[in-house]
Amino acid sequence: MTSTQAPATPERKFERSLLEAILEASPDGIFVVDDQGIILCHNQRLLEVFGIAPGAIAGGEDGDLAGLDDQNLLTQVLPLIHEPEPFLQRVMMLYADPLLEDHCELECRDGRTLERHSRALWGEDQCYVGRVWFFRDITARKRVEHALEQLAQHDPLTGAANRRHFFERAAEELARARRHGDALSLVMLDLDHFKRINDHWGHAAGDRVLQAFAAGVRSLLRREDLFGRIGGEEFVVLLPATGLEGALPLAERLRRQTEGLDLEENGERVSVTTSAGVATLGAGDASTDALLQRADEALYAAKRAGRNRSFCQA
Known part of the structure; x- marks a missing residue:
C-alpha cells in the first residue's frame, strides 16, 4: 500500500497497518481520493490491473501515487478503455454527485473485462470527504459465463x-x-x-x-x-x-x-x-x-x- 504520511502514534500505526493489510490482500485494485480528487492511498494491485509500470505516472516514479491529482492516473487509464468517452463521463458524474454509487463492467482494448465499484466516503455530519474506487479483472469469469451461455443456447x-x-x-x-x-x-x-x-x-x-x-x-x-x-x-x-x-x-x-x-x-x-x-x-x-x-x-x-x-x- 502507498499513502500519505500519518502521525506516528500507536493508534495511527495500528490503523495504518490494518489498512495496508486489507488493501494489499484485496484482489481489487483500490484507490481513495479526497474531496478534491487528490489520491490519498492505493494498493499495488491497482497498477497491476491497469498494466501501469511503476514510474509511468509523472510524480509517482517510485510507484507511490499518494498526493497526486487523480487526473494523472486517468491519463494513463483512458487509452486502455475500449470506449473512453462514456468511461470519463461516468467518472465526472460520480465526482459531481457524491450520492451516486457505481457498479459496472468495462471493456478494455486488450480484450479484458474489468468490474468497477465506487462509492463516496462521508465524515462527521455527513460531510463528503472523498471517494473510494475498486477495479477487478473479471476476464476469466466472463469467459466461463460466455462458455456456459454458449452451451445453454x-x-x-x-x-x-x-x-x-x-x-x-x-x-x-x-x-x-x-x-x-x-x-x-x-x-x-x-x-x-x-x-x-x-x-x-x-x-x-x-x-x-x-x-x-x-x-x-x-x-x-x-x-x-x-x-x-x-x-x-x-x-x-x-x-x-x-x-x-x-x-x-x-x-x-x-x-x-x-x-x-x-x-x-x-x-x-x-x-x-x-x-x-x-x-x-x-x-x-x-x-x-x-x-x-x-x-x-x-x-x-x-x-x-x-x-x-x-x-x-x-
Whole structure:
C-alpha cells in the first residue's frame, strides 16, 4: 500500500497497518481520493490491473501515487478503455454527485473485462470527504459465463442455435419485423436419407456429416441470420429483412453447397443432399410456428418431388 504520511502514534500505526493489510490482500485494485480528487492511498494491485509500470505516472516514479491529482492516473487509464468517452463521463458524474454509487463492467482494448465499484466516503455530519474506487479483472469469469451461455443456447455438435434459443430469438425477430414493417423469411432444411448414412457408416460418421453440413451453411449466411437445429437432421435459417426474392436463391445456394460436400468414410464418398422449404412472413402469421409450418409444408413438397430441391410457400 502507498499513502500519505500519518502521525506516528500507536493508534495511527495500528490503523495504518490494518489498512495496508486489507488493501494489499484485496484482489481489487483500490484507490481513495479526497474531496478534491487528490489520491490519498492505493494498493499495488491497482497498477497491476491497469498494466501501469511503476514510474509511468509523472510524480509517482517510485510507484507511490499518494498526493497526486487523480487526473494523472486517468491519463494513463483512458487509452486502455475500449470506449473512453462514456468511461470519463461516468467518472465526472460520480465526482459531481457524491450520492451516486457505481457498479459496472468495462471493456478494455486488450480484450479484458474489468468490474468497477465506487462509492463516496462521508465524515462527521455527513460531510463528503472523498471517494473510494475498486477495479477487478473479471476476464476469466466472463469467459466461463460466455462458455456456459454458449452451451445453454447452442447445439454442442454443430454449433447451431438449439431449439429453445432459436424460437426465443425468432419470436423477437418476428415482433421486430411486425413493428417496422420489414420482410422476414425462413428456410427449413432436412438432410435427405440421413438414416442411411448412420446405418451404413455409423453414428460417428453421421455426426461428422452434420458438422460439415452446418459449417457449410454458416459460410453462406450473414451476421444477422439465425441458424438453428430443431431436430436430428432438421435445421432452420431465419432471414431478417429478407423476402422471397432473397430467401429462395439462398435456399438454392445452401442446397448446392450441401450437394458439393466432399466427404469420405473408409475410402468411400459420402453423398449428402438436402431438401429445403421456404416461407415468408404473411399478414396471417401470428407466430413463428405459423411461419415454420408453411416452410415445413414446402419442405415436404420438395421431398415428395424427389428430394435435393427447394420449394417455397409465399
